[in-house]
Amino acid sequence: MGSDTPAPRKRADAERNKLALLDAAAAAFVESGVDVAVRDIAARAGVGVGTIYRHFPTRADLIVAVYLHQIEACVEAGPALLAARPSPHAALADWIMMFVDFLTTKHGLAGALQSDDAAFQTLHGLFLERLLPVCAQLLDAATASGEITPGMDPLTLMRGVGNLCIGAENDPHYHARHMVQLVIKGLRADS
Amino acid sequence: MGSDTPAPRKRADAERNKLALLDAAAAAFVESGVDVAVRDIAARAGVGVGTIYRHFPTRADLIVAVYLHQIEACVEAGPALLAARPSPHAALADWIMMFVDFLTTKHGLAGALQSDDAAFQTLHGLFLERLLPVCAQLLDAATASGEITPGMDPLTLMRGVGNLCIGAENDPHYHARHMVQLVIKGLRADS
DNA sequence: TGGCAAACGGAACCTGGTTCCGTATCTTTG
DNA sequence: CAAAGATACGGAACCAGGTTCCGTTTGCCA
Known part of the structure; x- marks a missing residue:
C-alpha cells in the first residue's frame, strides 16, 4: 500500500481547463442558476462541451466541485456551534439557518438536491455523507439535553429543510426562512 | 346580455377525444407521474399529439382538468372541518394533512406545483385562487381563537407544505408527513 | 526531435416538447 | 341526400438541450 507516486500526473492543460471550468x-x-445549459458553461470557459464531460461526467460532479468549500464550512460549523451556543437546540437552530442561507443563495440548488435523477446521485451522496452526520450529532445533543422530542430522523429533517428552500429565491411572497423557523420551533419538546 | 345560445356547440368527436384524453x-x-411524456398520453388515448395541444395547451391545463375534482373536494373540506372539529387548530391540522395526502399520492405533482415554468401558471393560479382562501380562513379562525401565533402568511404555509411533499413518494426514508406535523406543531402559540 | 498517450473540440445524435398544415370528419343547408 | 364550409385530426417536422464519439491537436518523455 501507499505507493510513492500512484498519481498518474495529469497534463498541465487538463489541469488548467479544469480550473477554468470551475x-x-x-x-x-x-x-x-445551477440548471444553466452545459454549452453555456463550456463557451464561457472557452472549451468544448466534450471537455466538460471529461472532467465532470455529471452536472452534479460540477456542482459538487464548485460548492465543496461551502459544504465543508457547514460541516465544520456543526461542532463549532455546539460548543459556542448556550444550548444544543440553539446550535441546531443556527446550523439549520446556516444551511438555509447556503441553499437559498444558490439558484436552483435546493431543487437539484431533491431531484431523483440518477445524475444527481453524487450530489445527493455528498450531502448525505458529509452533512447528515453533523445534523445527527446536533440532533442527538439536543435530544439528550431534553430540548427536543426524541424520534426525529436526521435525513427527514435535512431533506425537509432542503425542500422548504426550493424556489425561495424566485417568489418574493414565499418566506422559506419562516417555514424553517416553524419546523425548528416544532422540534422543541413541549414545555 | 345572457344570449340564449352563446355556446358554439363543439363537435361530437372533439368532445369524445377530450374525454379519452382525460x-x-x-x-x-x-x-x-405527471411528467409523463406527451407522446405517451397521446398514444394511450389513441390520438395524435396535436390533439392534446388543441384541448390542453399546456401540461398544467391537463393536470388541472384531471385533478379538479379533488382540488374542489379540498376546498369544500375547509369549512366542513372547521365546523366538525373541536378547535380551529385541529381543523387546520386535518385540512393540511388532507392536502398532503392529495399531493403525495400524485407522483410529481408537488414538484410541478412549485415549478416557476410559465407553462404551470394555470396550475399555480388554480391552487392560489381556490385553496389559498380556504387556508387563509382556517388560519384566521385559528389565530382568532388564540391557538396559533399571528402573522402566518397563508401563501407561505401552502407553498411550504407543498414543498415538503416533493419527492415524498420516491424516498422511503423521507417522511414528509412528519415534517408537516412539525410545522403544524410549530404554528401553535406557546403554552 | 520523434513518438505516443492524453486531452481537446464540436459535429452528430437522442430525447422530448411544440408547431404546422394537408387531410379527414362532422354538421348544416339546399 | 349531396355539397360546402367549418372544425378537428394526425403526425411529420422542428427546436432545444443533454450526451456521445472520433479525428485532430497538444503536452510529455525518451
Whole structure:
C-alpha cells in the first residue's frame, strides 16, 4: 500500500481547463442558476462541451466541485456551534439557518438536491455523507439535553429543510426562512 | 346580455377525444407521474399529439382538468372541518394533512406545483385562487381563537407544505408527513 | 526531435416538447 | 341526400438541450 507516486500526473492543460471550468461554472451558476445549459458553461470557459464531460461526467460532479468549500464550512460549523451556543437546540437552530442561507443563495440548488435523477446521485451522496452526520450529532445533543422530542430522523429533517428552500429565491411572497423557523420551533419538546 | 345560445356547440368527436384524453392522462399520471411524456398520453388515448395541444395547451391545463375534482373536494373540506372539529387548530391540522395526502399520492405533482415554468401558471393560479382562501380562513379562525401565533402568511404555509411533499413518494426514508406535523406543531402559540 | 498517450473540440445524435398544415370528419343547408 | 364550409385530426417536422464519439491537436518523455 501507499505507493510513492500512484498519481498518474495529469497534463498541465487538463489541469488548467479544469480550473477554468470551475470558474466558468461558478459564474454561470450565480448568473443563471445551477440548471444553466452545459454549452453555456463550456463557451464561457472557452472549451468544448466534450471537455466538460471529461472532467465532470455529471452536472452534479460540477456542482459538487464548485460548492465543496461551502459544504465543508457547514460541516465544520456543526461542532463549532455546539460548543459556542448556550444550548444544543440553539446550535441546531443556527446550523439549520446556516444551511438555509447556503441553499437559498444558490439558484436552483435546493431543487437539484431533491431531484431523483440518477445524475444527481453524487450530489445527493455528498450531502448525505458529509452533512447528515453533523445534523445527527446536533440532533442527538439536543435530544439528550431534553430540548427536543426524541424520534426525529436526521435525513427527514435535512431533506425537509432542503425542500422548504426550493424556489425561495424566485417568489418574493414565499418566506422559506419562516417555514424553517416553524419546523425548528416544532422540534422543541413541549414545555 | 345572457344570449340564449352563446355556446358554439363543439363537435361530437372533439368532445369524445377530450374525454379519452382525460382518461388516458389520469392513467398515465398514476403510472408514470405527471411528467409523463406527451407522446405517451397521446398514444394511450389513441390520438395524435396535436390533439392534446388543441384541448390542453399546456401540461398544467391537463393536470388541472384531471385533478379538479379533488382540488374542489379540498376546498369544500375547509369549512366542513372547521365546523366538525373541536378547535380551529385541529381543523387546520386535518385540512393540511388532507392536502398532503392529495399531493403525495400524485407522483410529481408537488414538484410541478412549485415549478416557476410559465407553462404551470394555470396550475399555480388554480391552487392560489381556490385553496389559498380556504387556508387563509382556517388560519384566521385559528389565530382568532388564540391557538396559533399571528402573522402566518397563508401563501407561505401552502407553498411550504407543498414543498415538503416533493419527492415524498420516491424516498422511503423521507417522511414528509412528519415534517408537516412539525410545522403544524410549530404554528401553535406557546403554552 | 520523434513518438505516443492524453486531452481537446464540436459535429452528430437522442430525447422530448411544440408547431404546422394537408387531410379527414362532422354538421348544416339546399 | 349531396355539397360546402367549418372544425378537428394526425403526425411529420422542428427546436432545444443533454450526451456521445472520433479525428485532430497538444503536452510529455525518451
